[in-house]
Amino acid sequence: MKKTFHASGVIPACLMPFDSNLEIDESAYRRHLRDLASVEGVTAITVNGHAAEVHALTFDEQQRSLEIAVDEVGEGMPLVAGIATANCREAAQLARMATESGASALLVFPSEVLSLGGQLRPEMALAHVANIADATNLPLILFQYPFAGGLGYPLETLLMLCEKVPSICAIKDWCNDPPLHERHIRELHALDRRVNVLSTHSAWLLGSLAMGCDGLLSGAGSVIANLQVALWNAVQRGDLRSAQAINDRIYPTVRAFYCEPLVDMHNRMKEALVILGRLDEAHVRAPLLKLPSNERTRISKLLAEAGLSPQTVYQPLA
Secondary structure (H helix, E strand, C coil), X not given: CCCCCCCCEEEEECCCCECCCCCECHHHHHHHHHHHHCCCCECCEEECCHHHCXXXXXXXXXXXXXXXXXXXXXXXXXXXXXXXXXXXXHHHHHHHHHHHHCCCEEEECCCHHHHCCHHHCHHHHHHHHHHHHHCCCCCEEEEECCHHHCCCCCHHHHHHHHHHCCCEEEEEECCCCHHHHHHHHHHHHCCCCCCEEEECCHHHHHHHHHCCCCEEEECCHHHHHHHHHHHHHHHHHCCHHXXXXXXXXXXXXXXXXXXXXXXXXXXXXXXXXXXXXXXXXXXXXXXXXXXXXXXXXXXXXXXXXXXXXXXXXXXXXX
């Protein structure tokens, strides 16, 4: 039976392993999902998101990805399915497919069409989100992008969407602006129908969580879910000293994953899991390309600084 989704706690966004022919490596994917589901304190897993290279997955592959996840971990773990397309009709098709395939919630990406001045036409954002909401009875998480790229919703638009689309239960906040992030938390929590805020500010996660987020949804969780759970729990307890110590463990992974160019961040996470013995290979589909050997060496050193090894990855902190 599908578990009820709550927009809170630690929600890793899983990777998508490919074989040497760049086809989905089903056995590696299943192992990866089991690894994440085994981390005590993980509240859900996101599939078909940025971390899974959704830009490179066909509709059929996205359906198969979700079906595998449901089969492998869906009985005990809610699954959030990404809806990432500029095409409104395809977005509705993806939403219906995800609903029928067993997702517990949907992560709604903004339509890339809106990057060309769509912030001046909030009714266009509403049309995209409402179209998806009409296609499913699942709760929706809006993916809030940085404003500067043209895809971030202005605060007024974000509040309007949350008020007009009752199935919106949360946002995944990547505004990358600390004062605005705090405003999102305060104003979405103050709505008549509270909307939760899940941080994806993995480069400054402690500060973000301390502002009062309801949880986090992050691709870095594909590698450091155990550290994220420990940090989340320390913040919830109000234990700043422990939270700072855990954040010191996380910081080298920030340097490993989130350096320039950011387009390679999930590429780096795949390489990290190879180094940690959790994936056999780190293949990516074009336009992404395999990392050079010197960067893989750098990642290995930073993982060691974080205390991550094949023996400690995904394990509870002592």
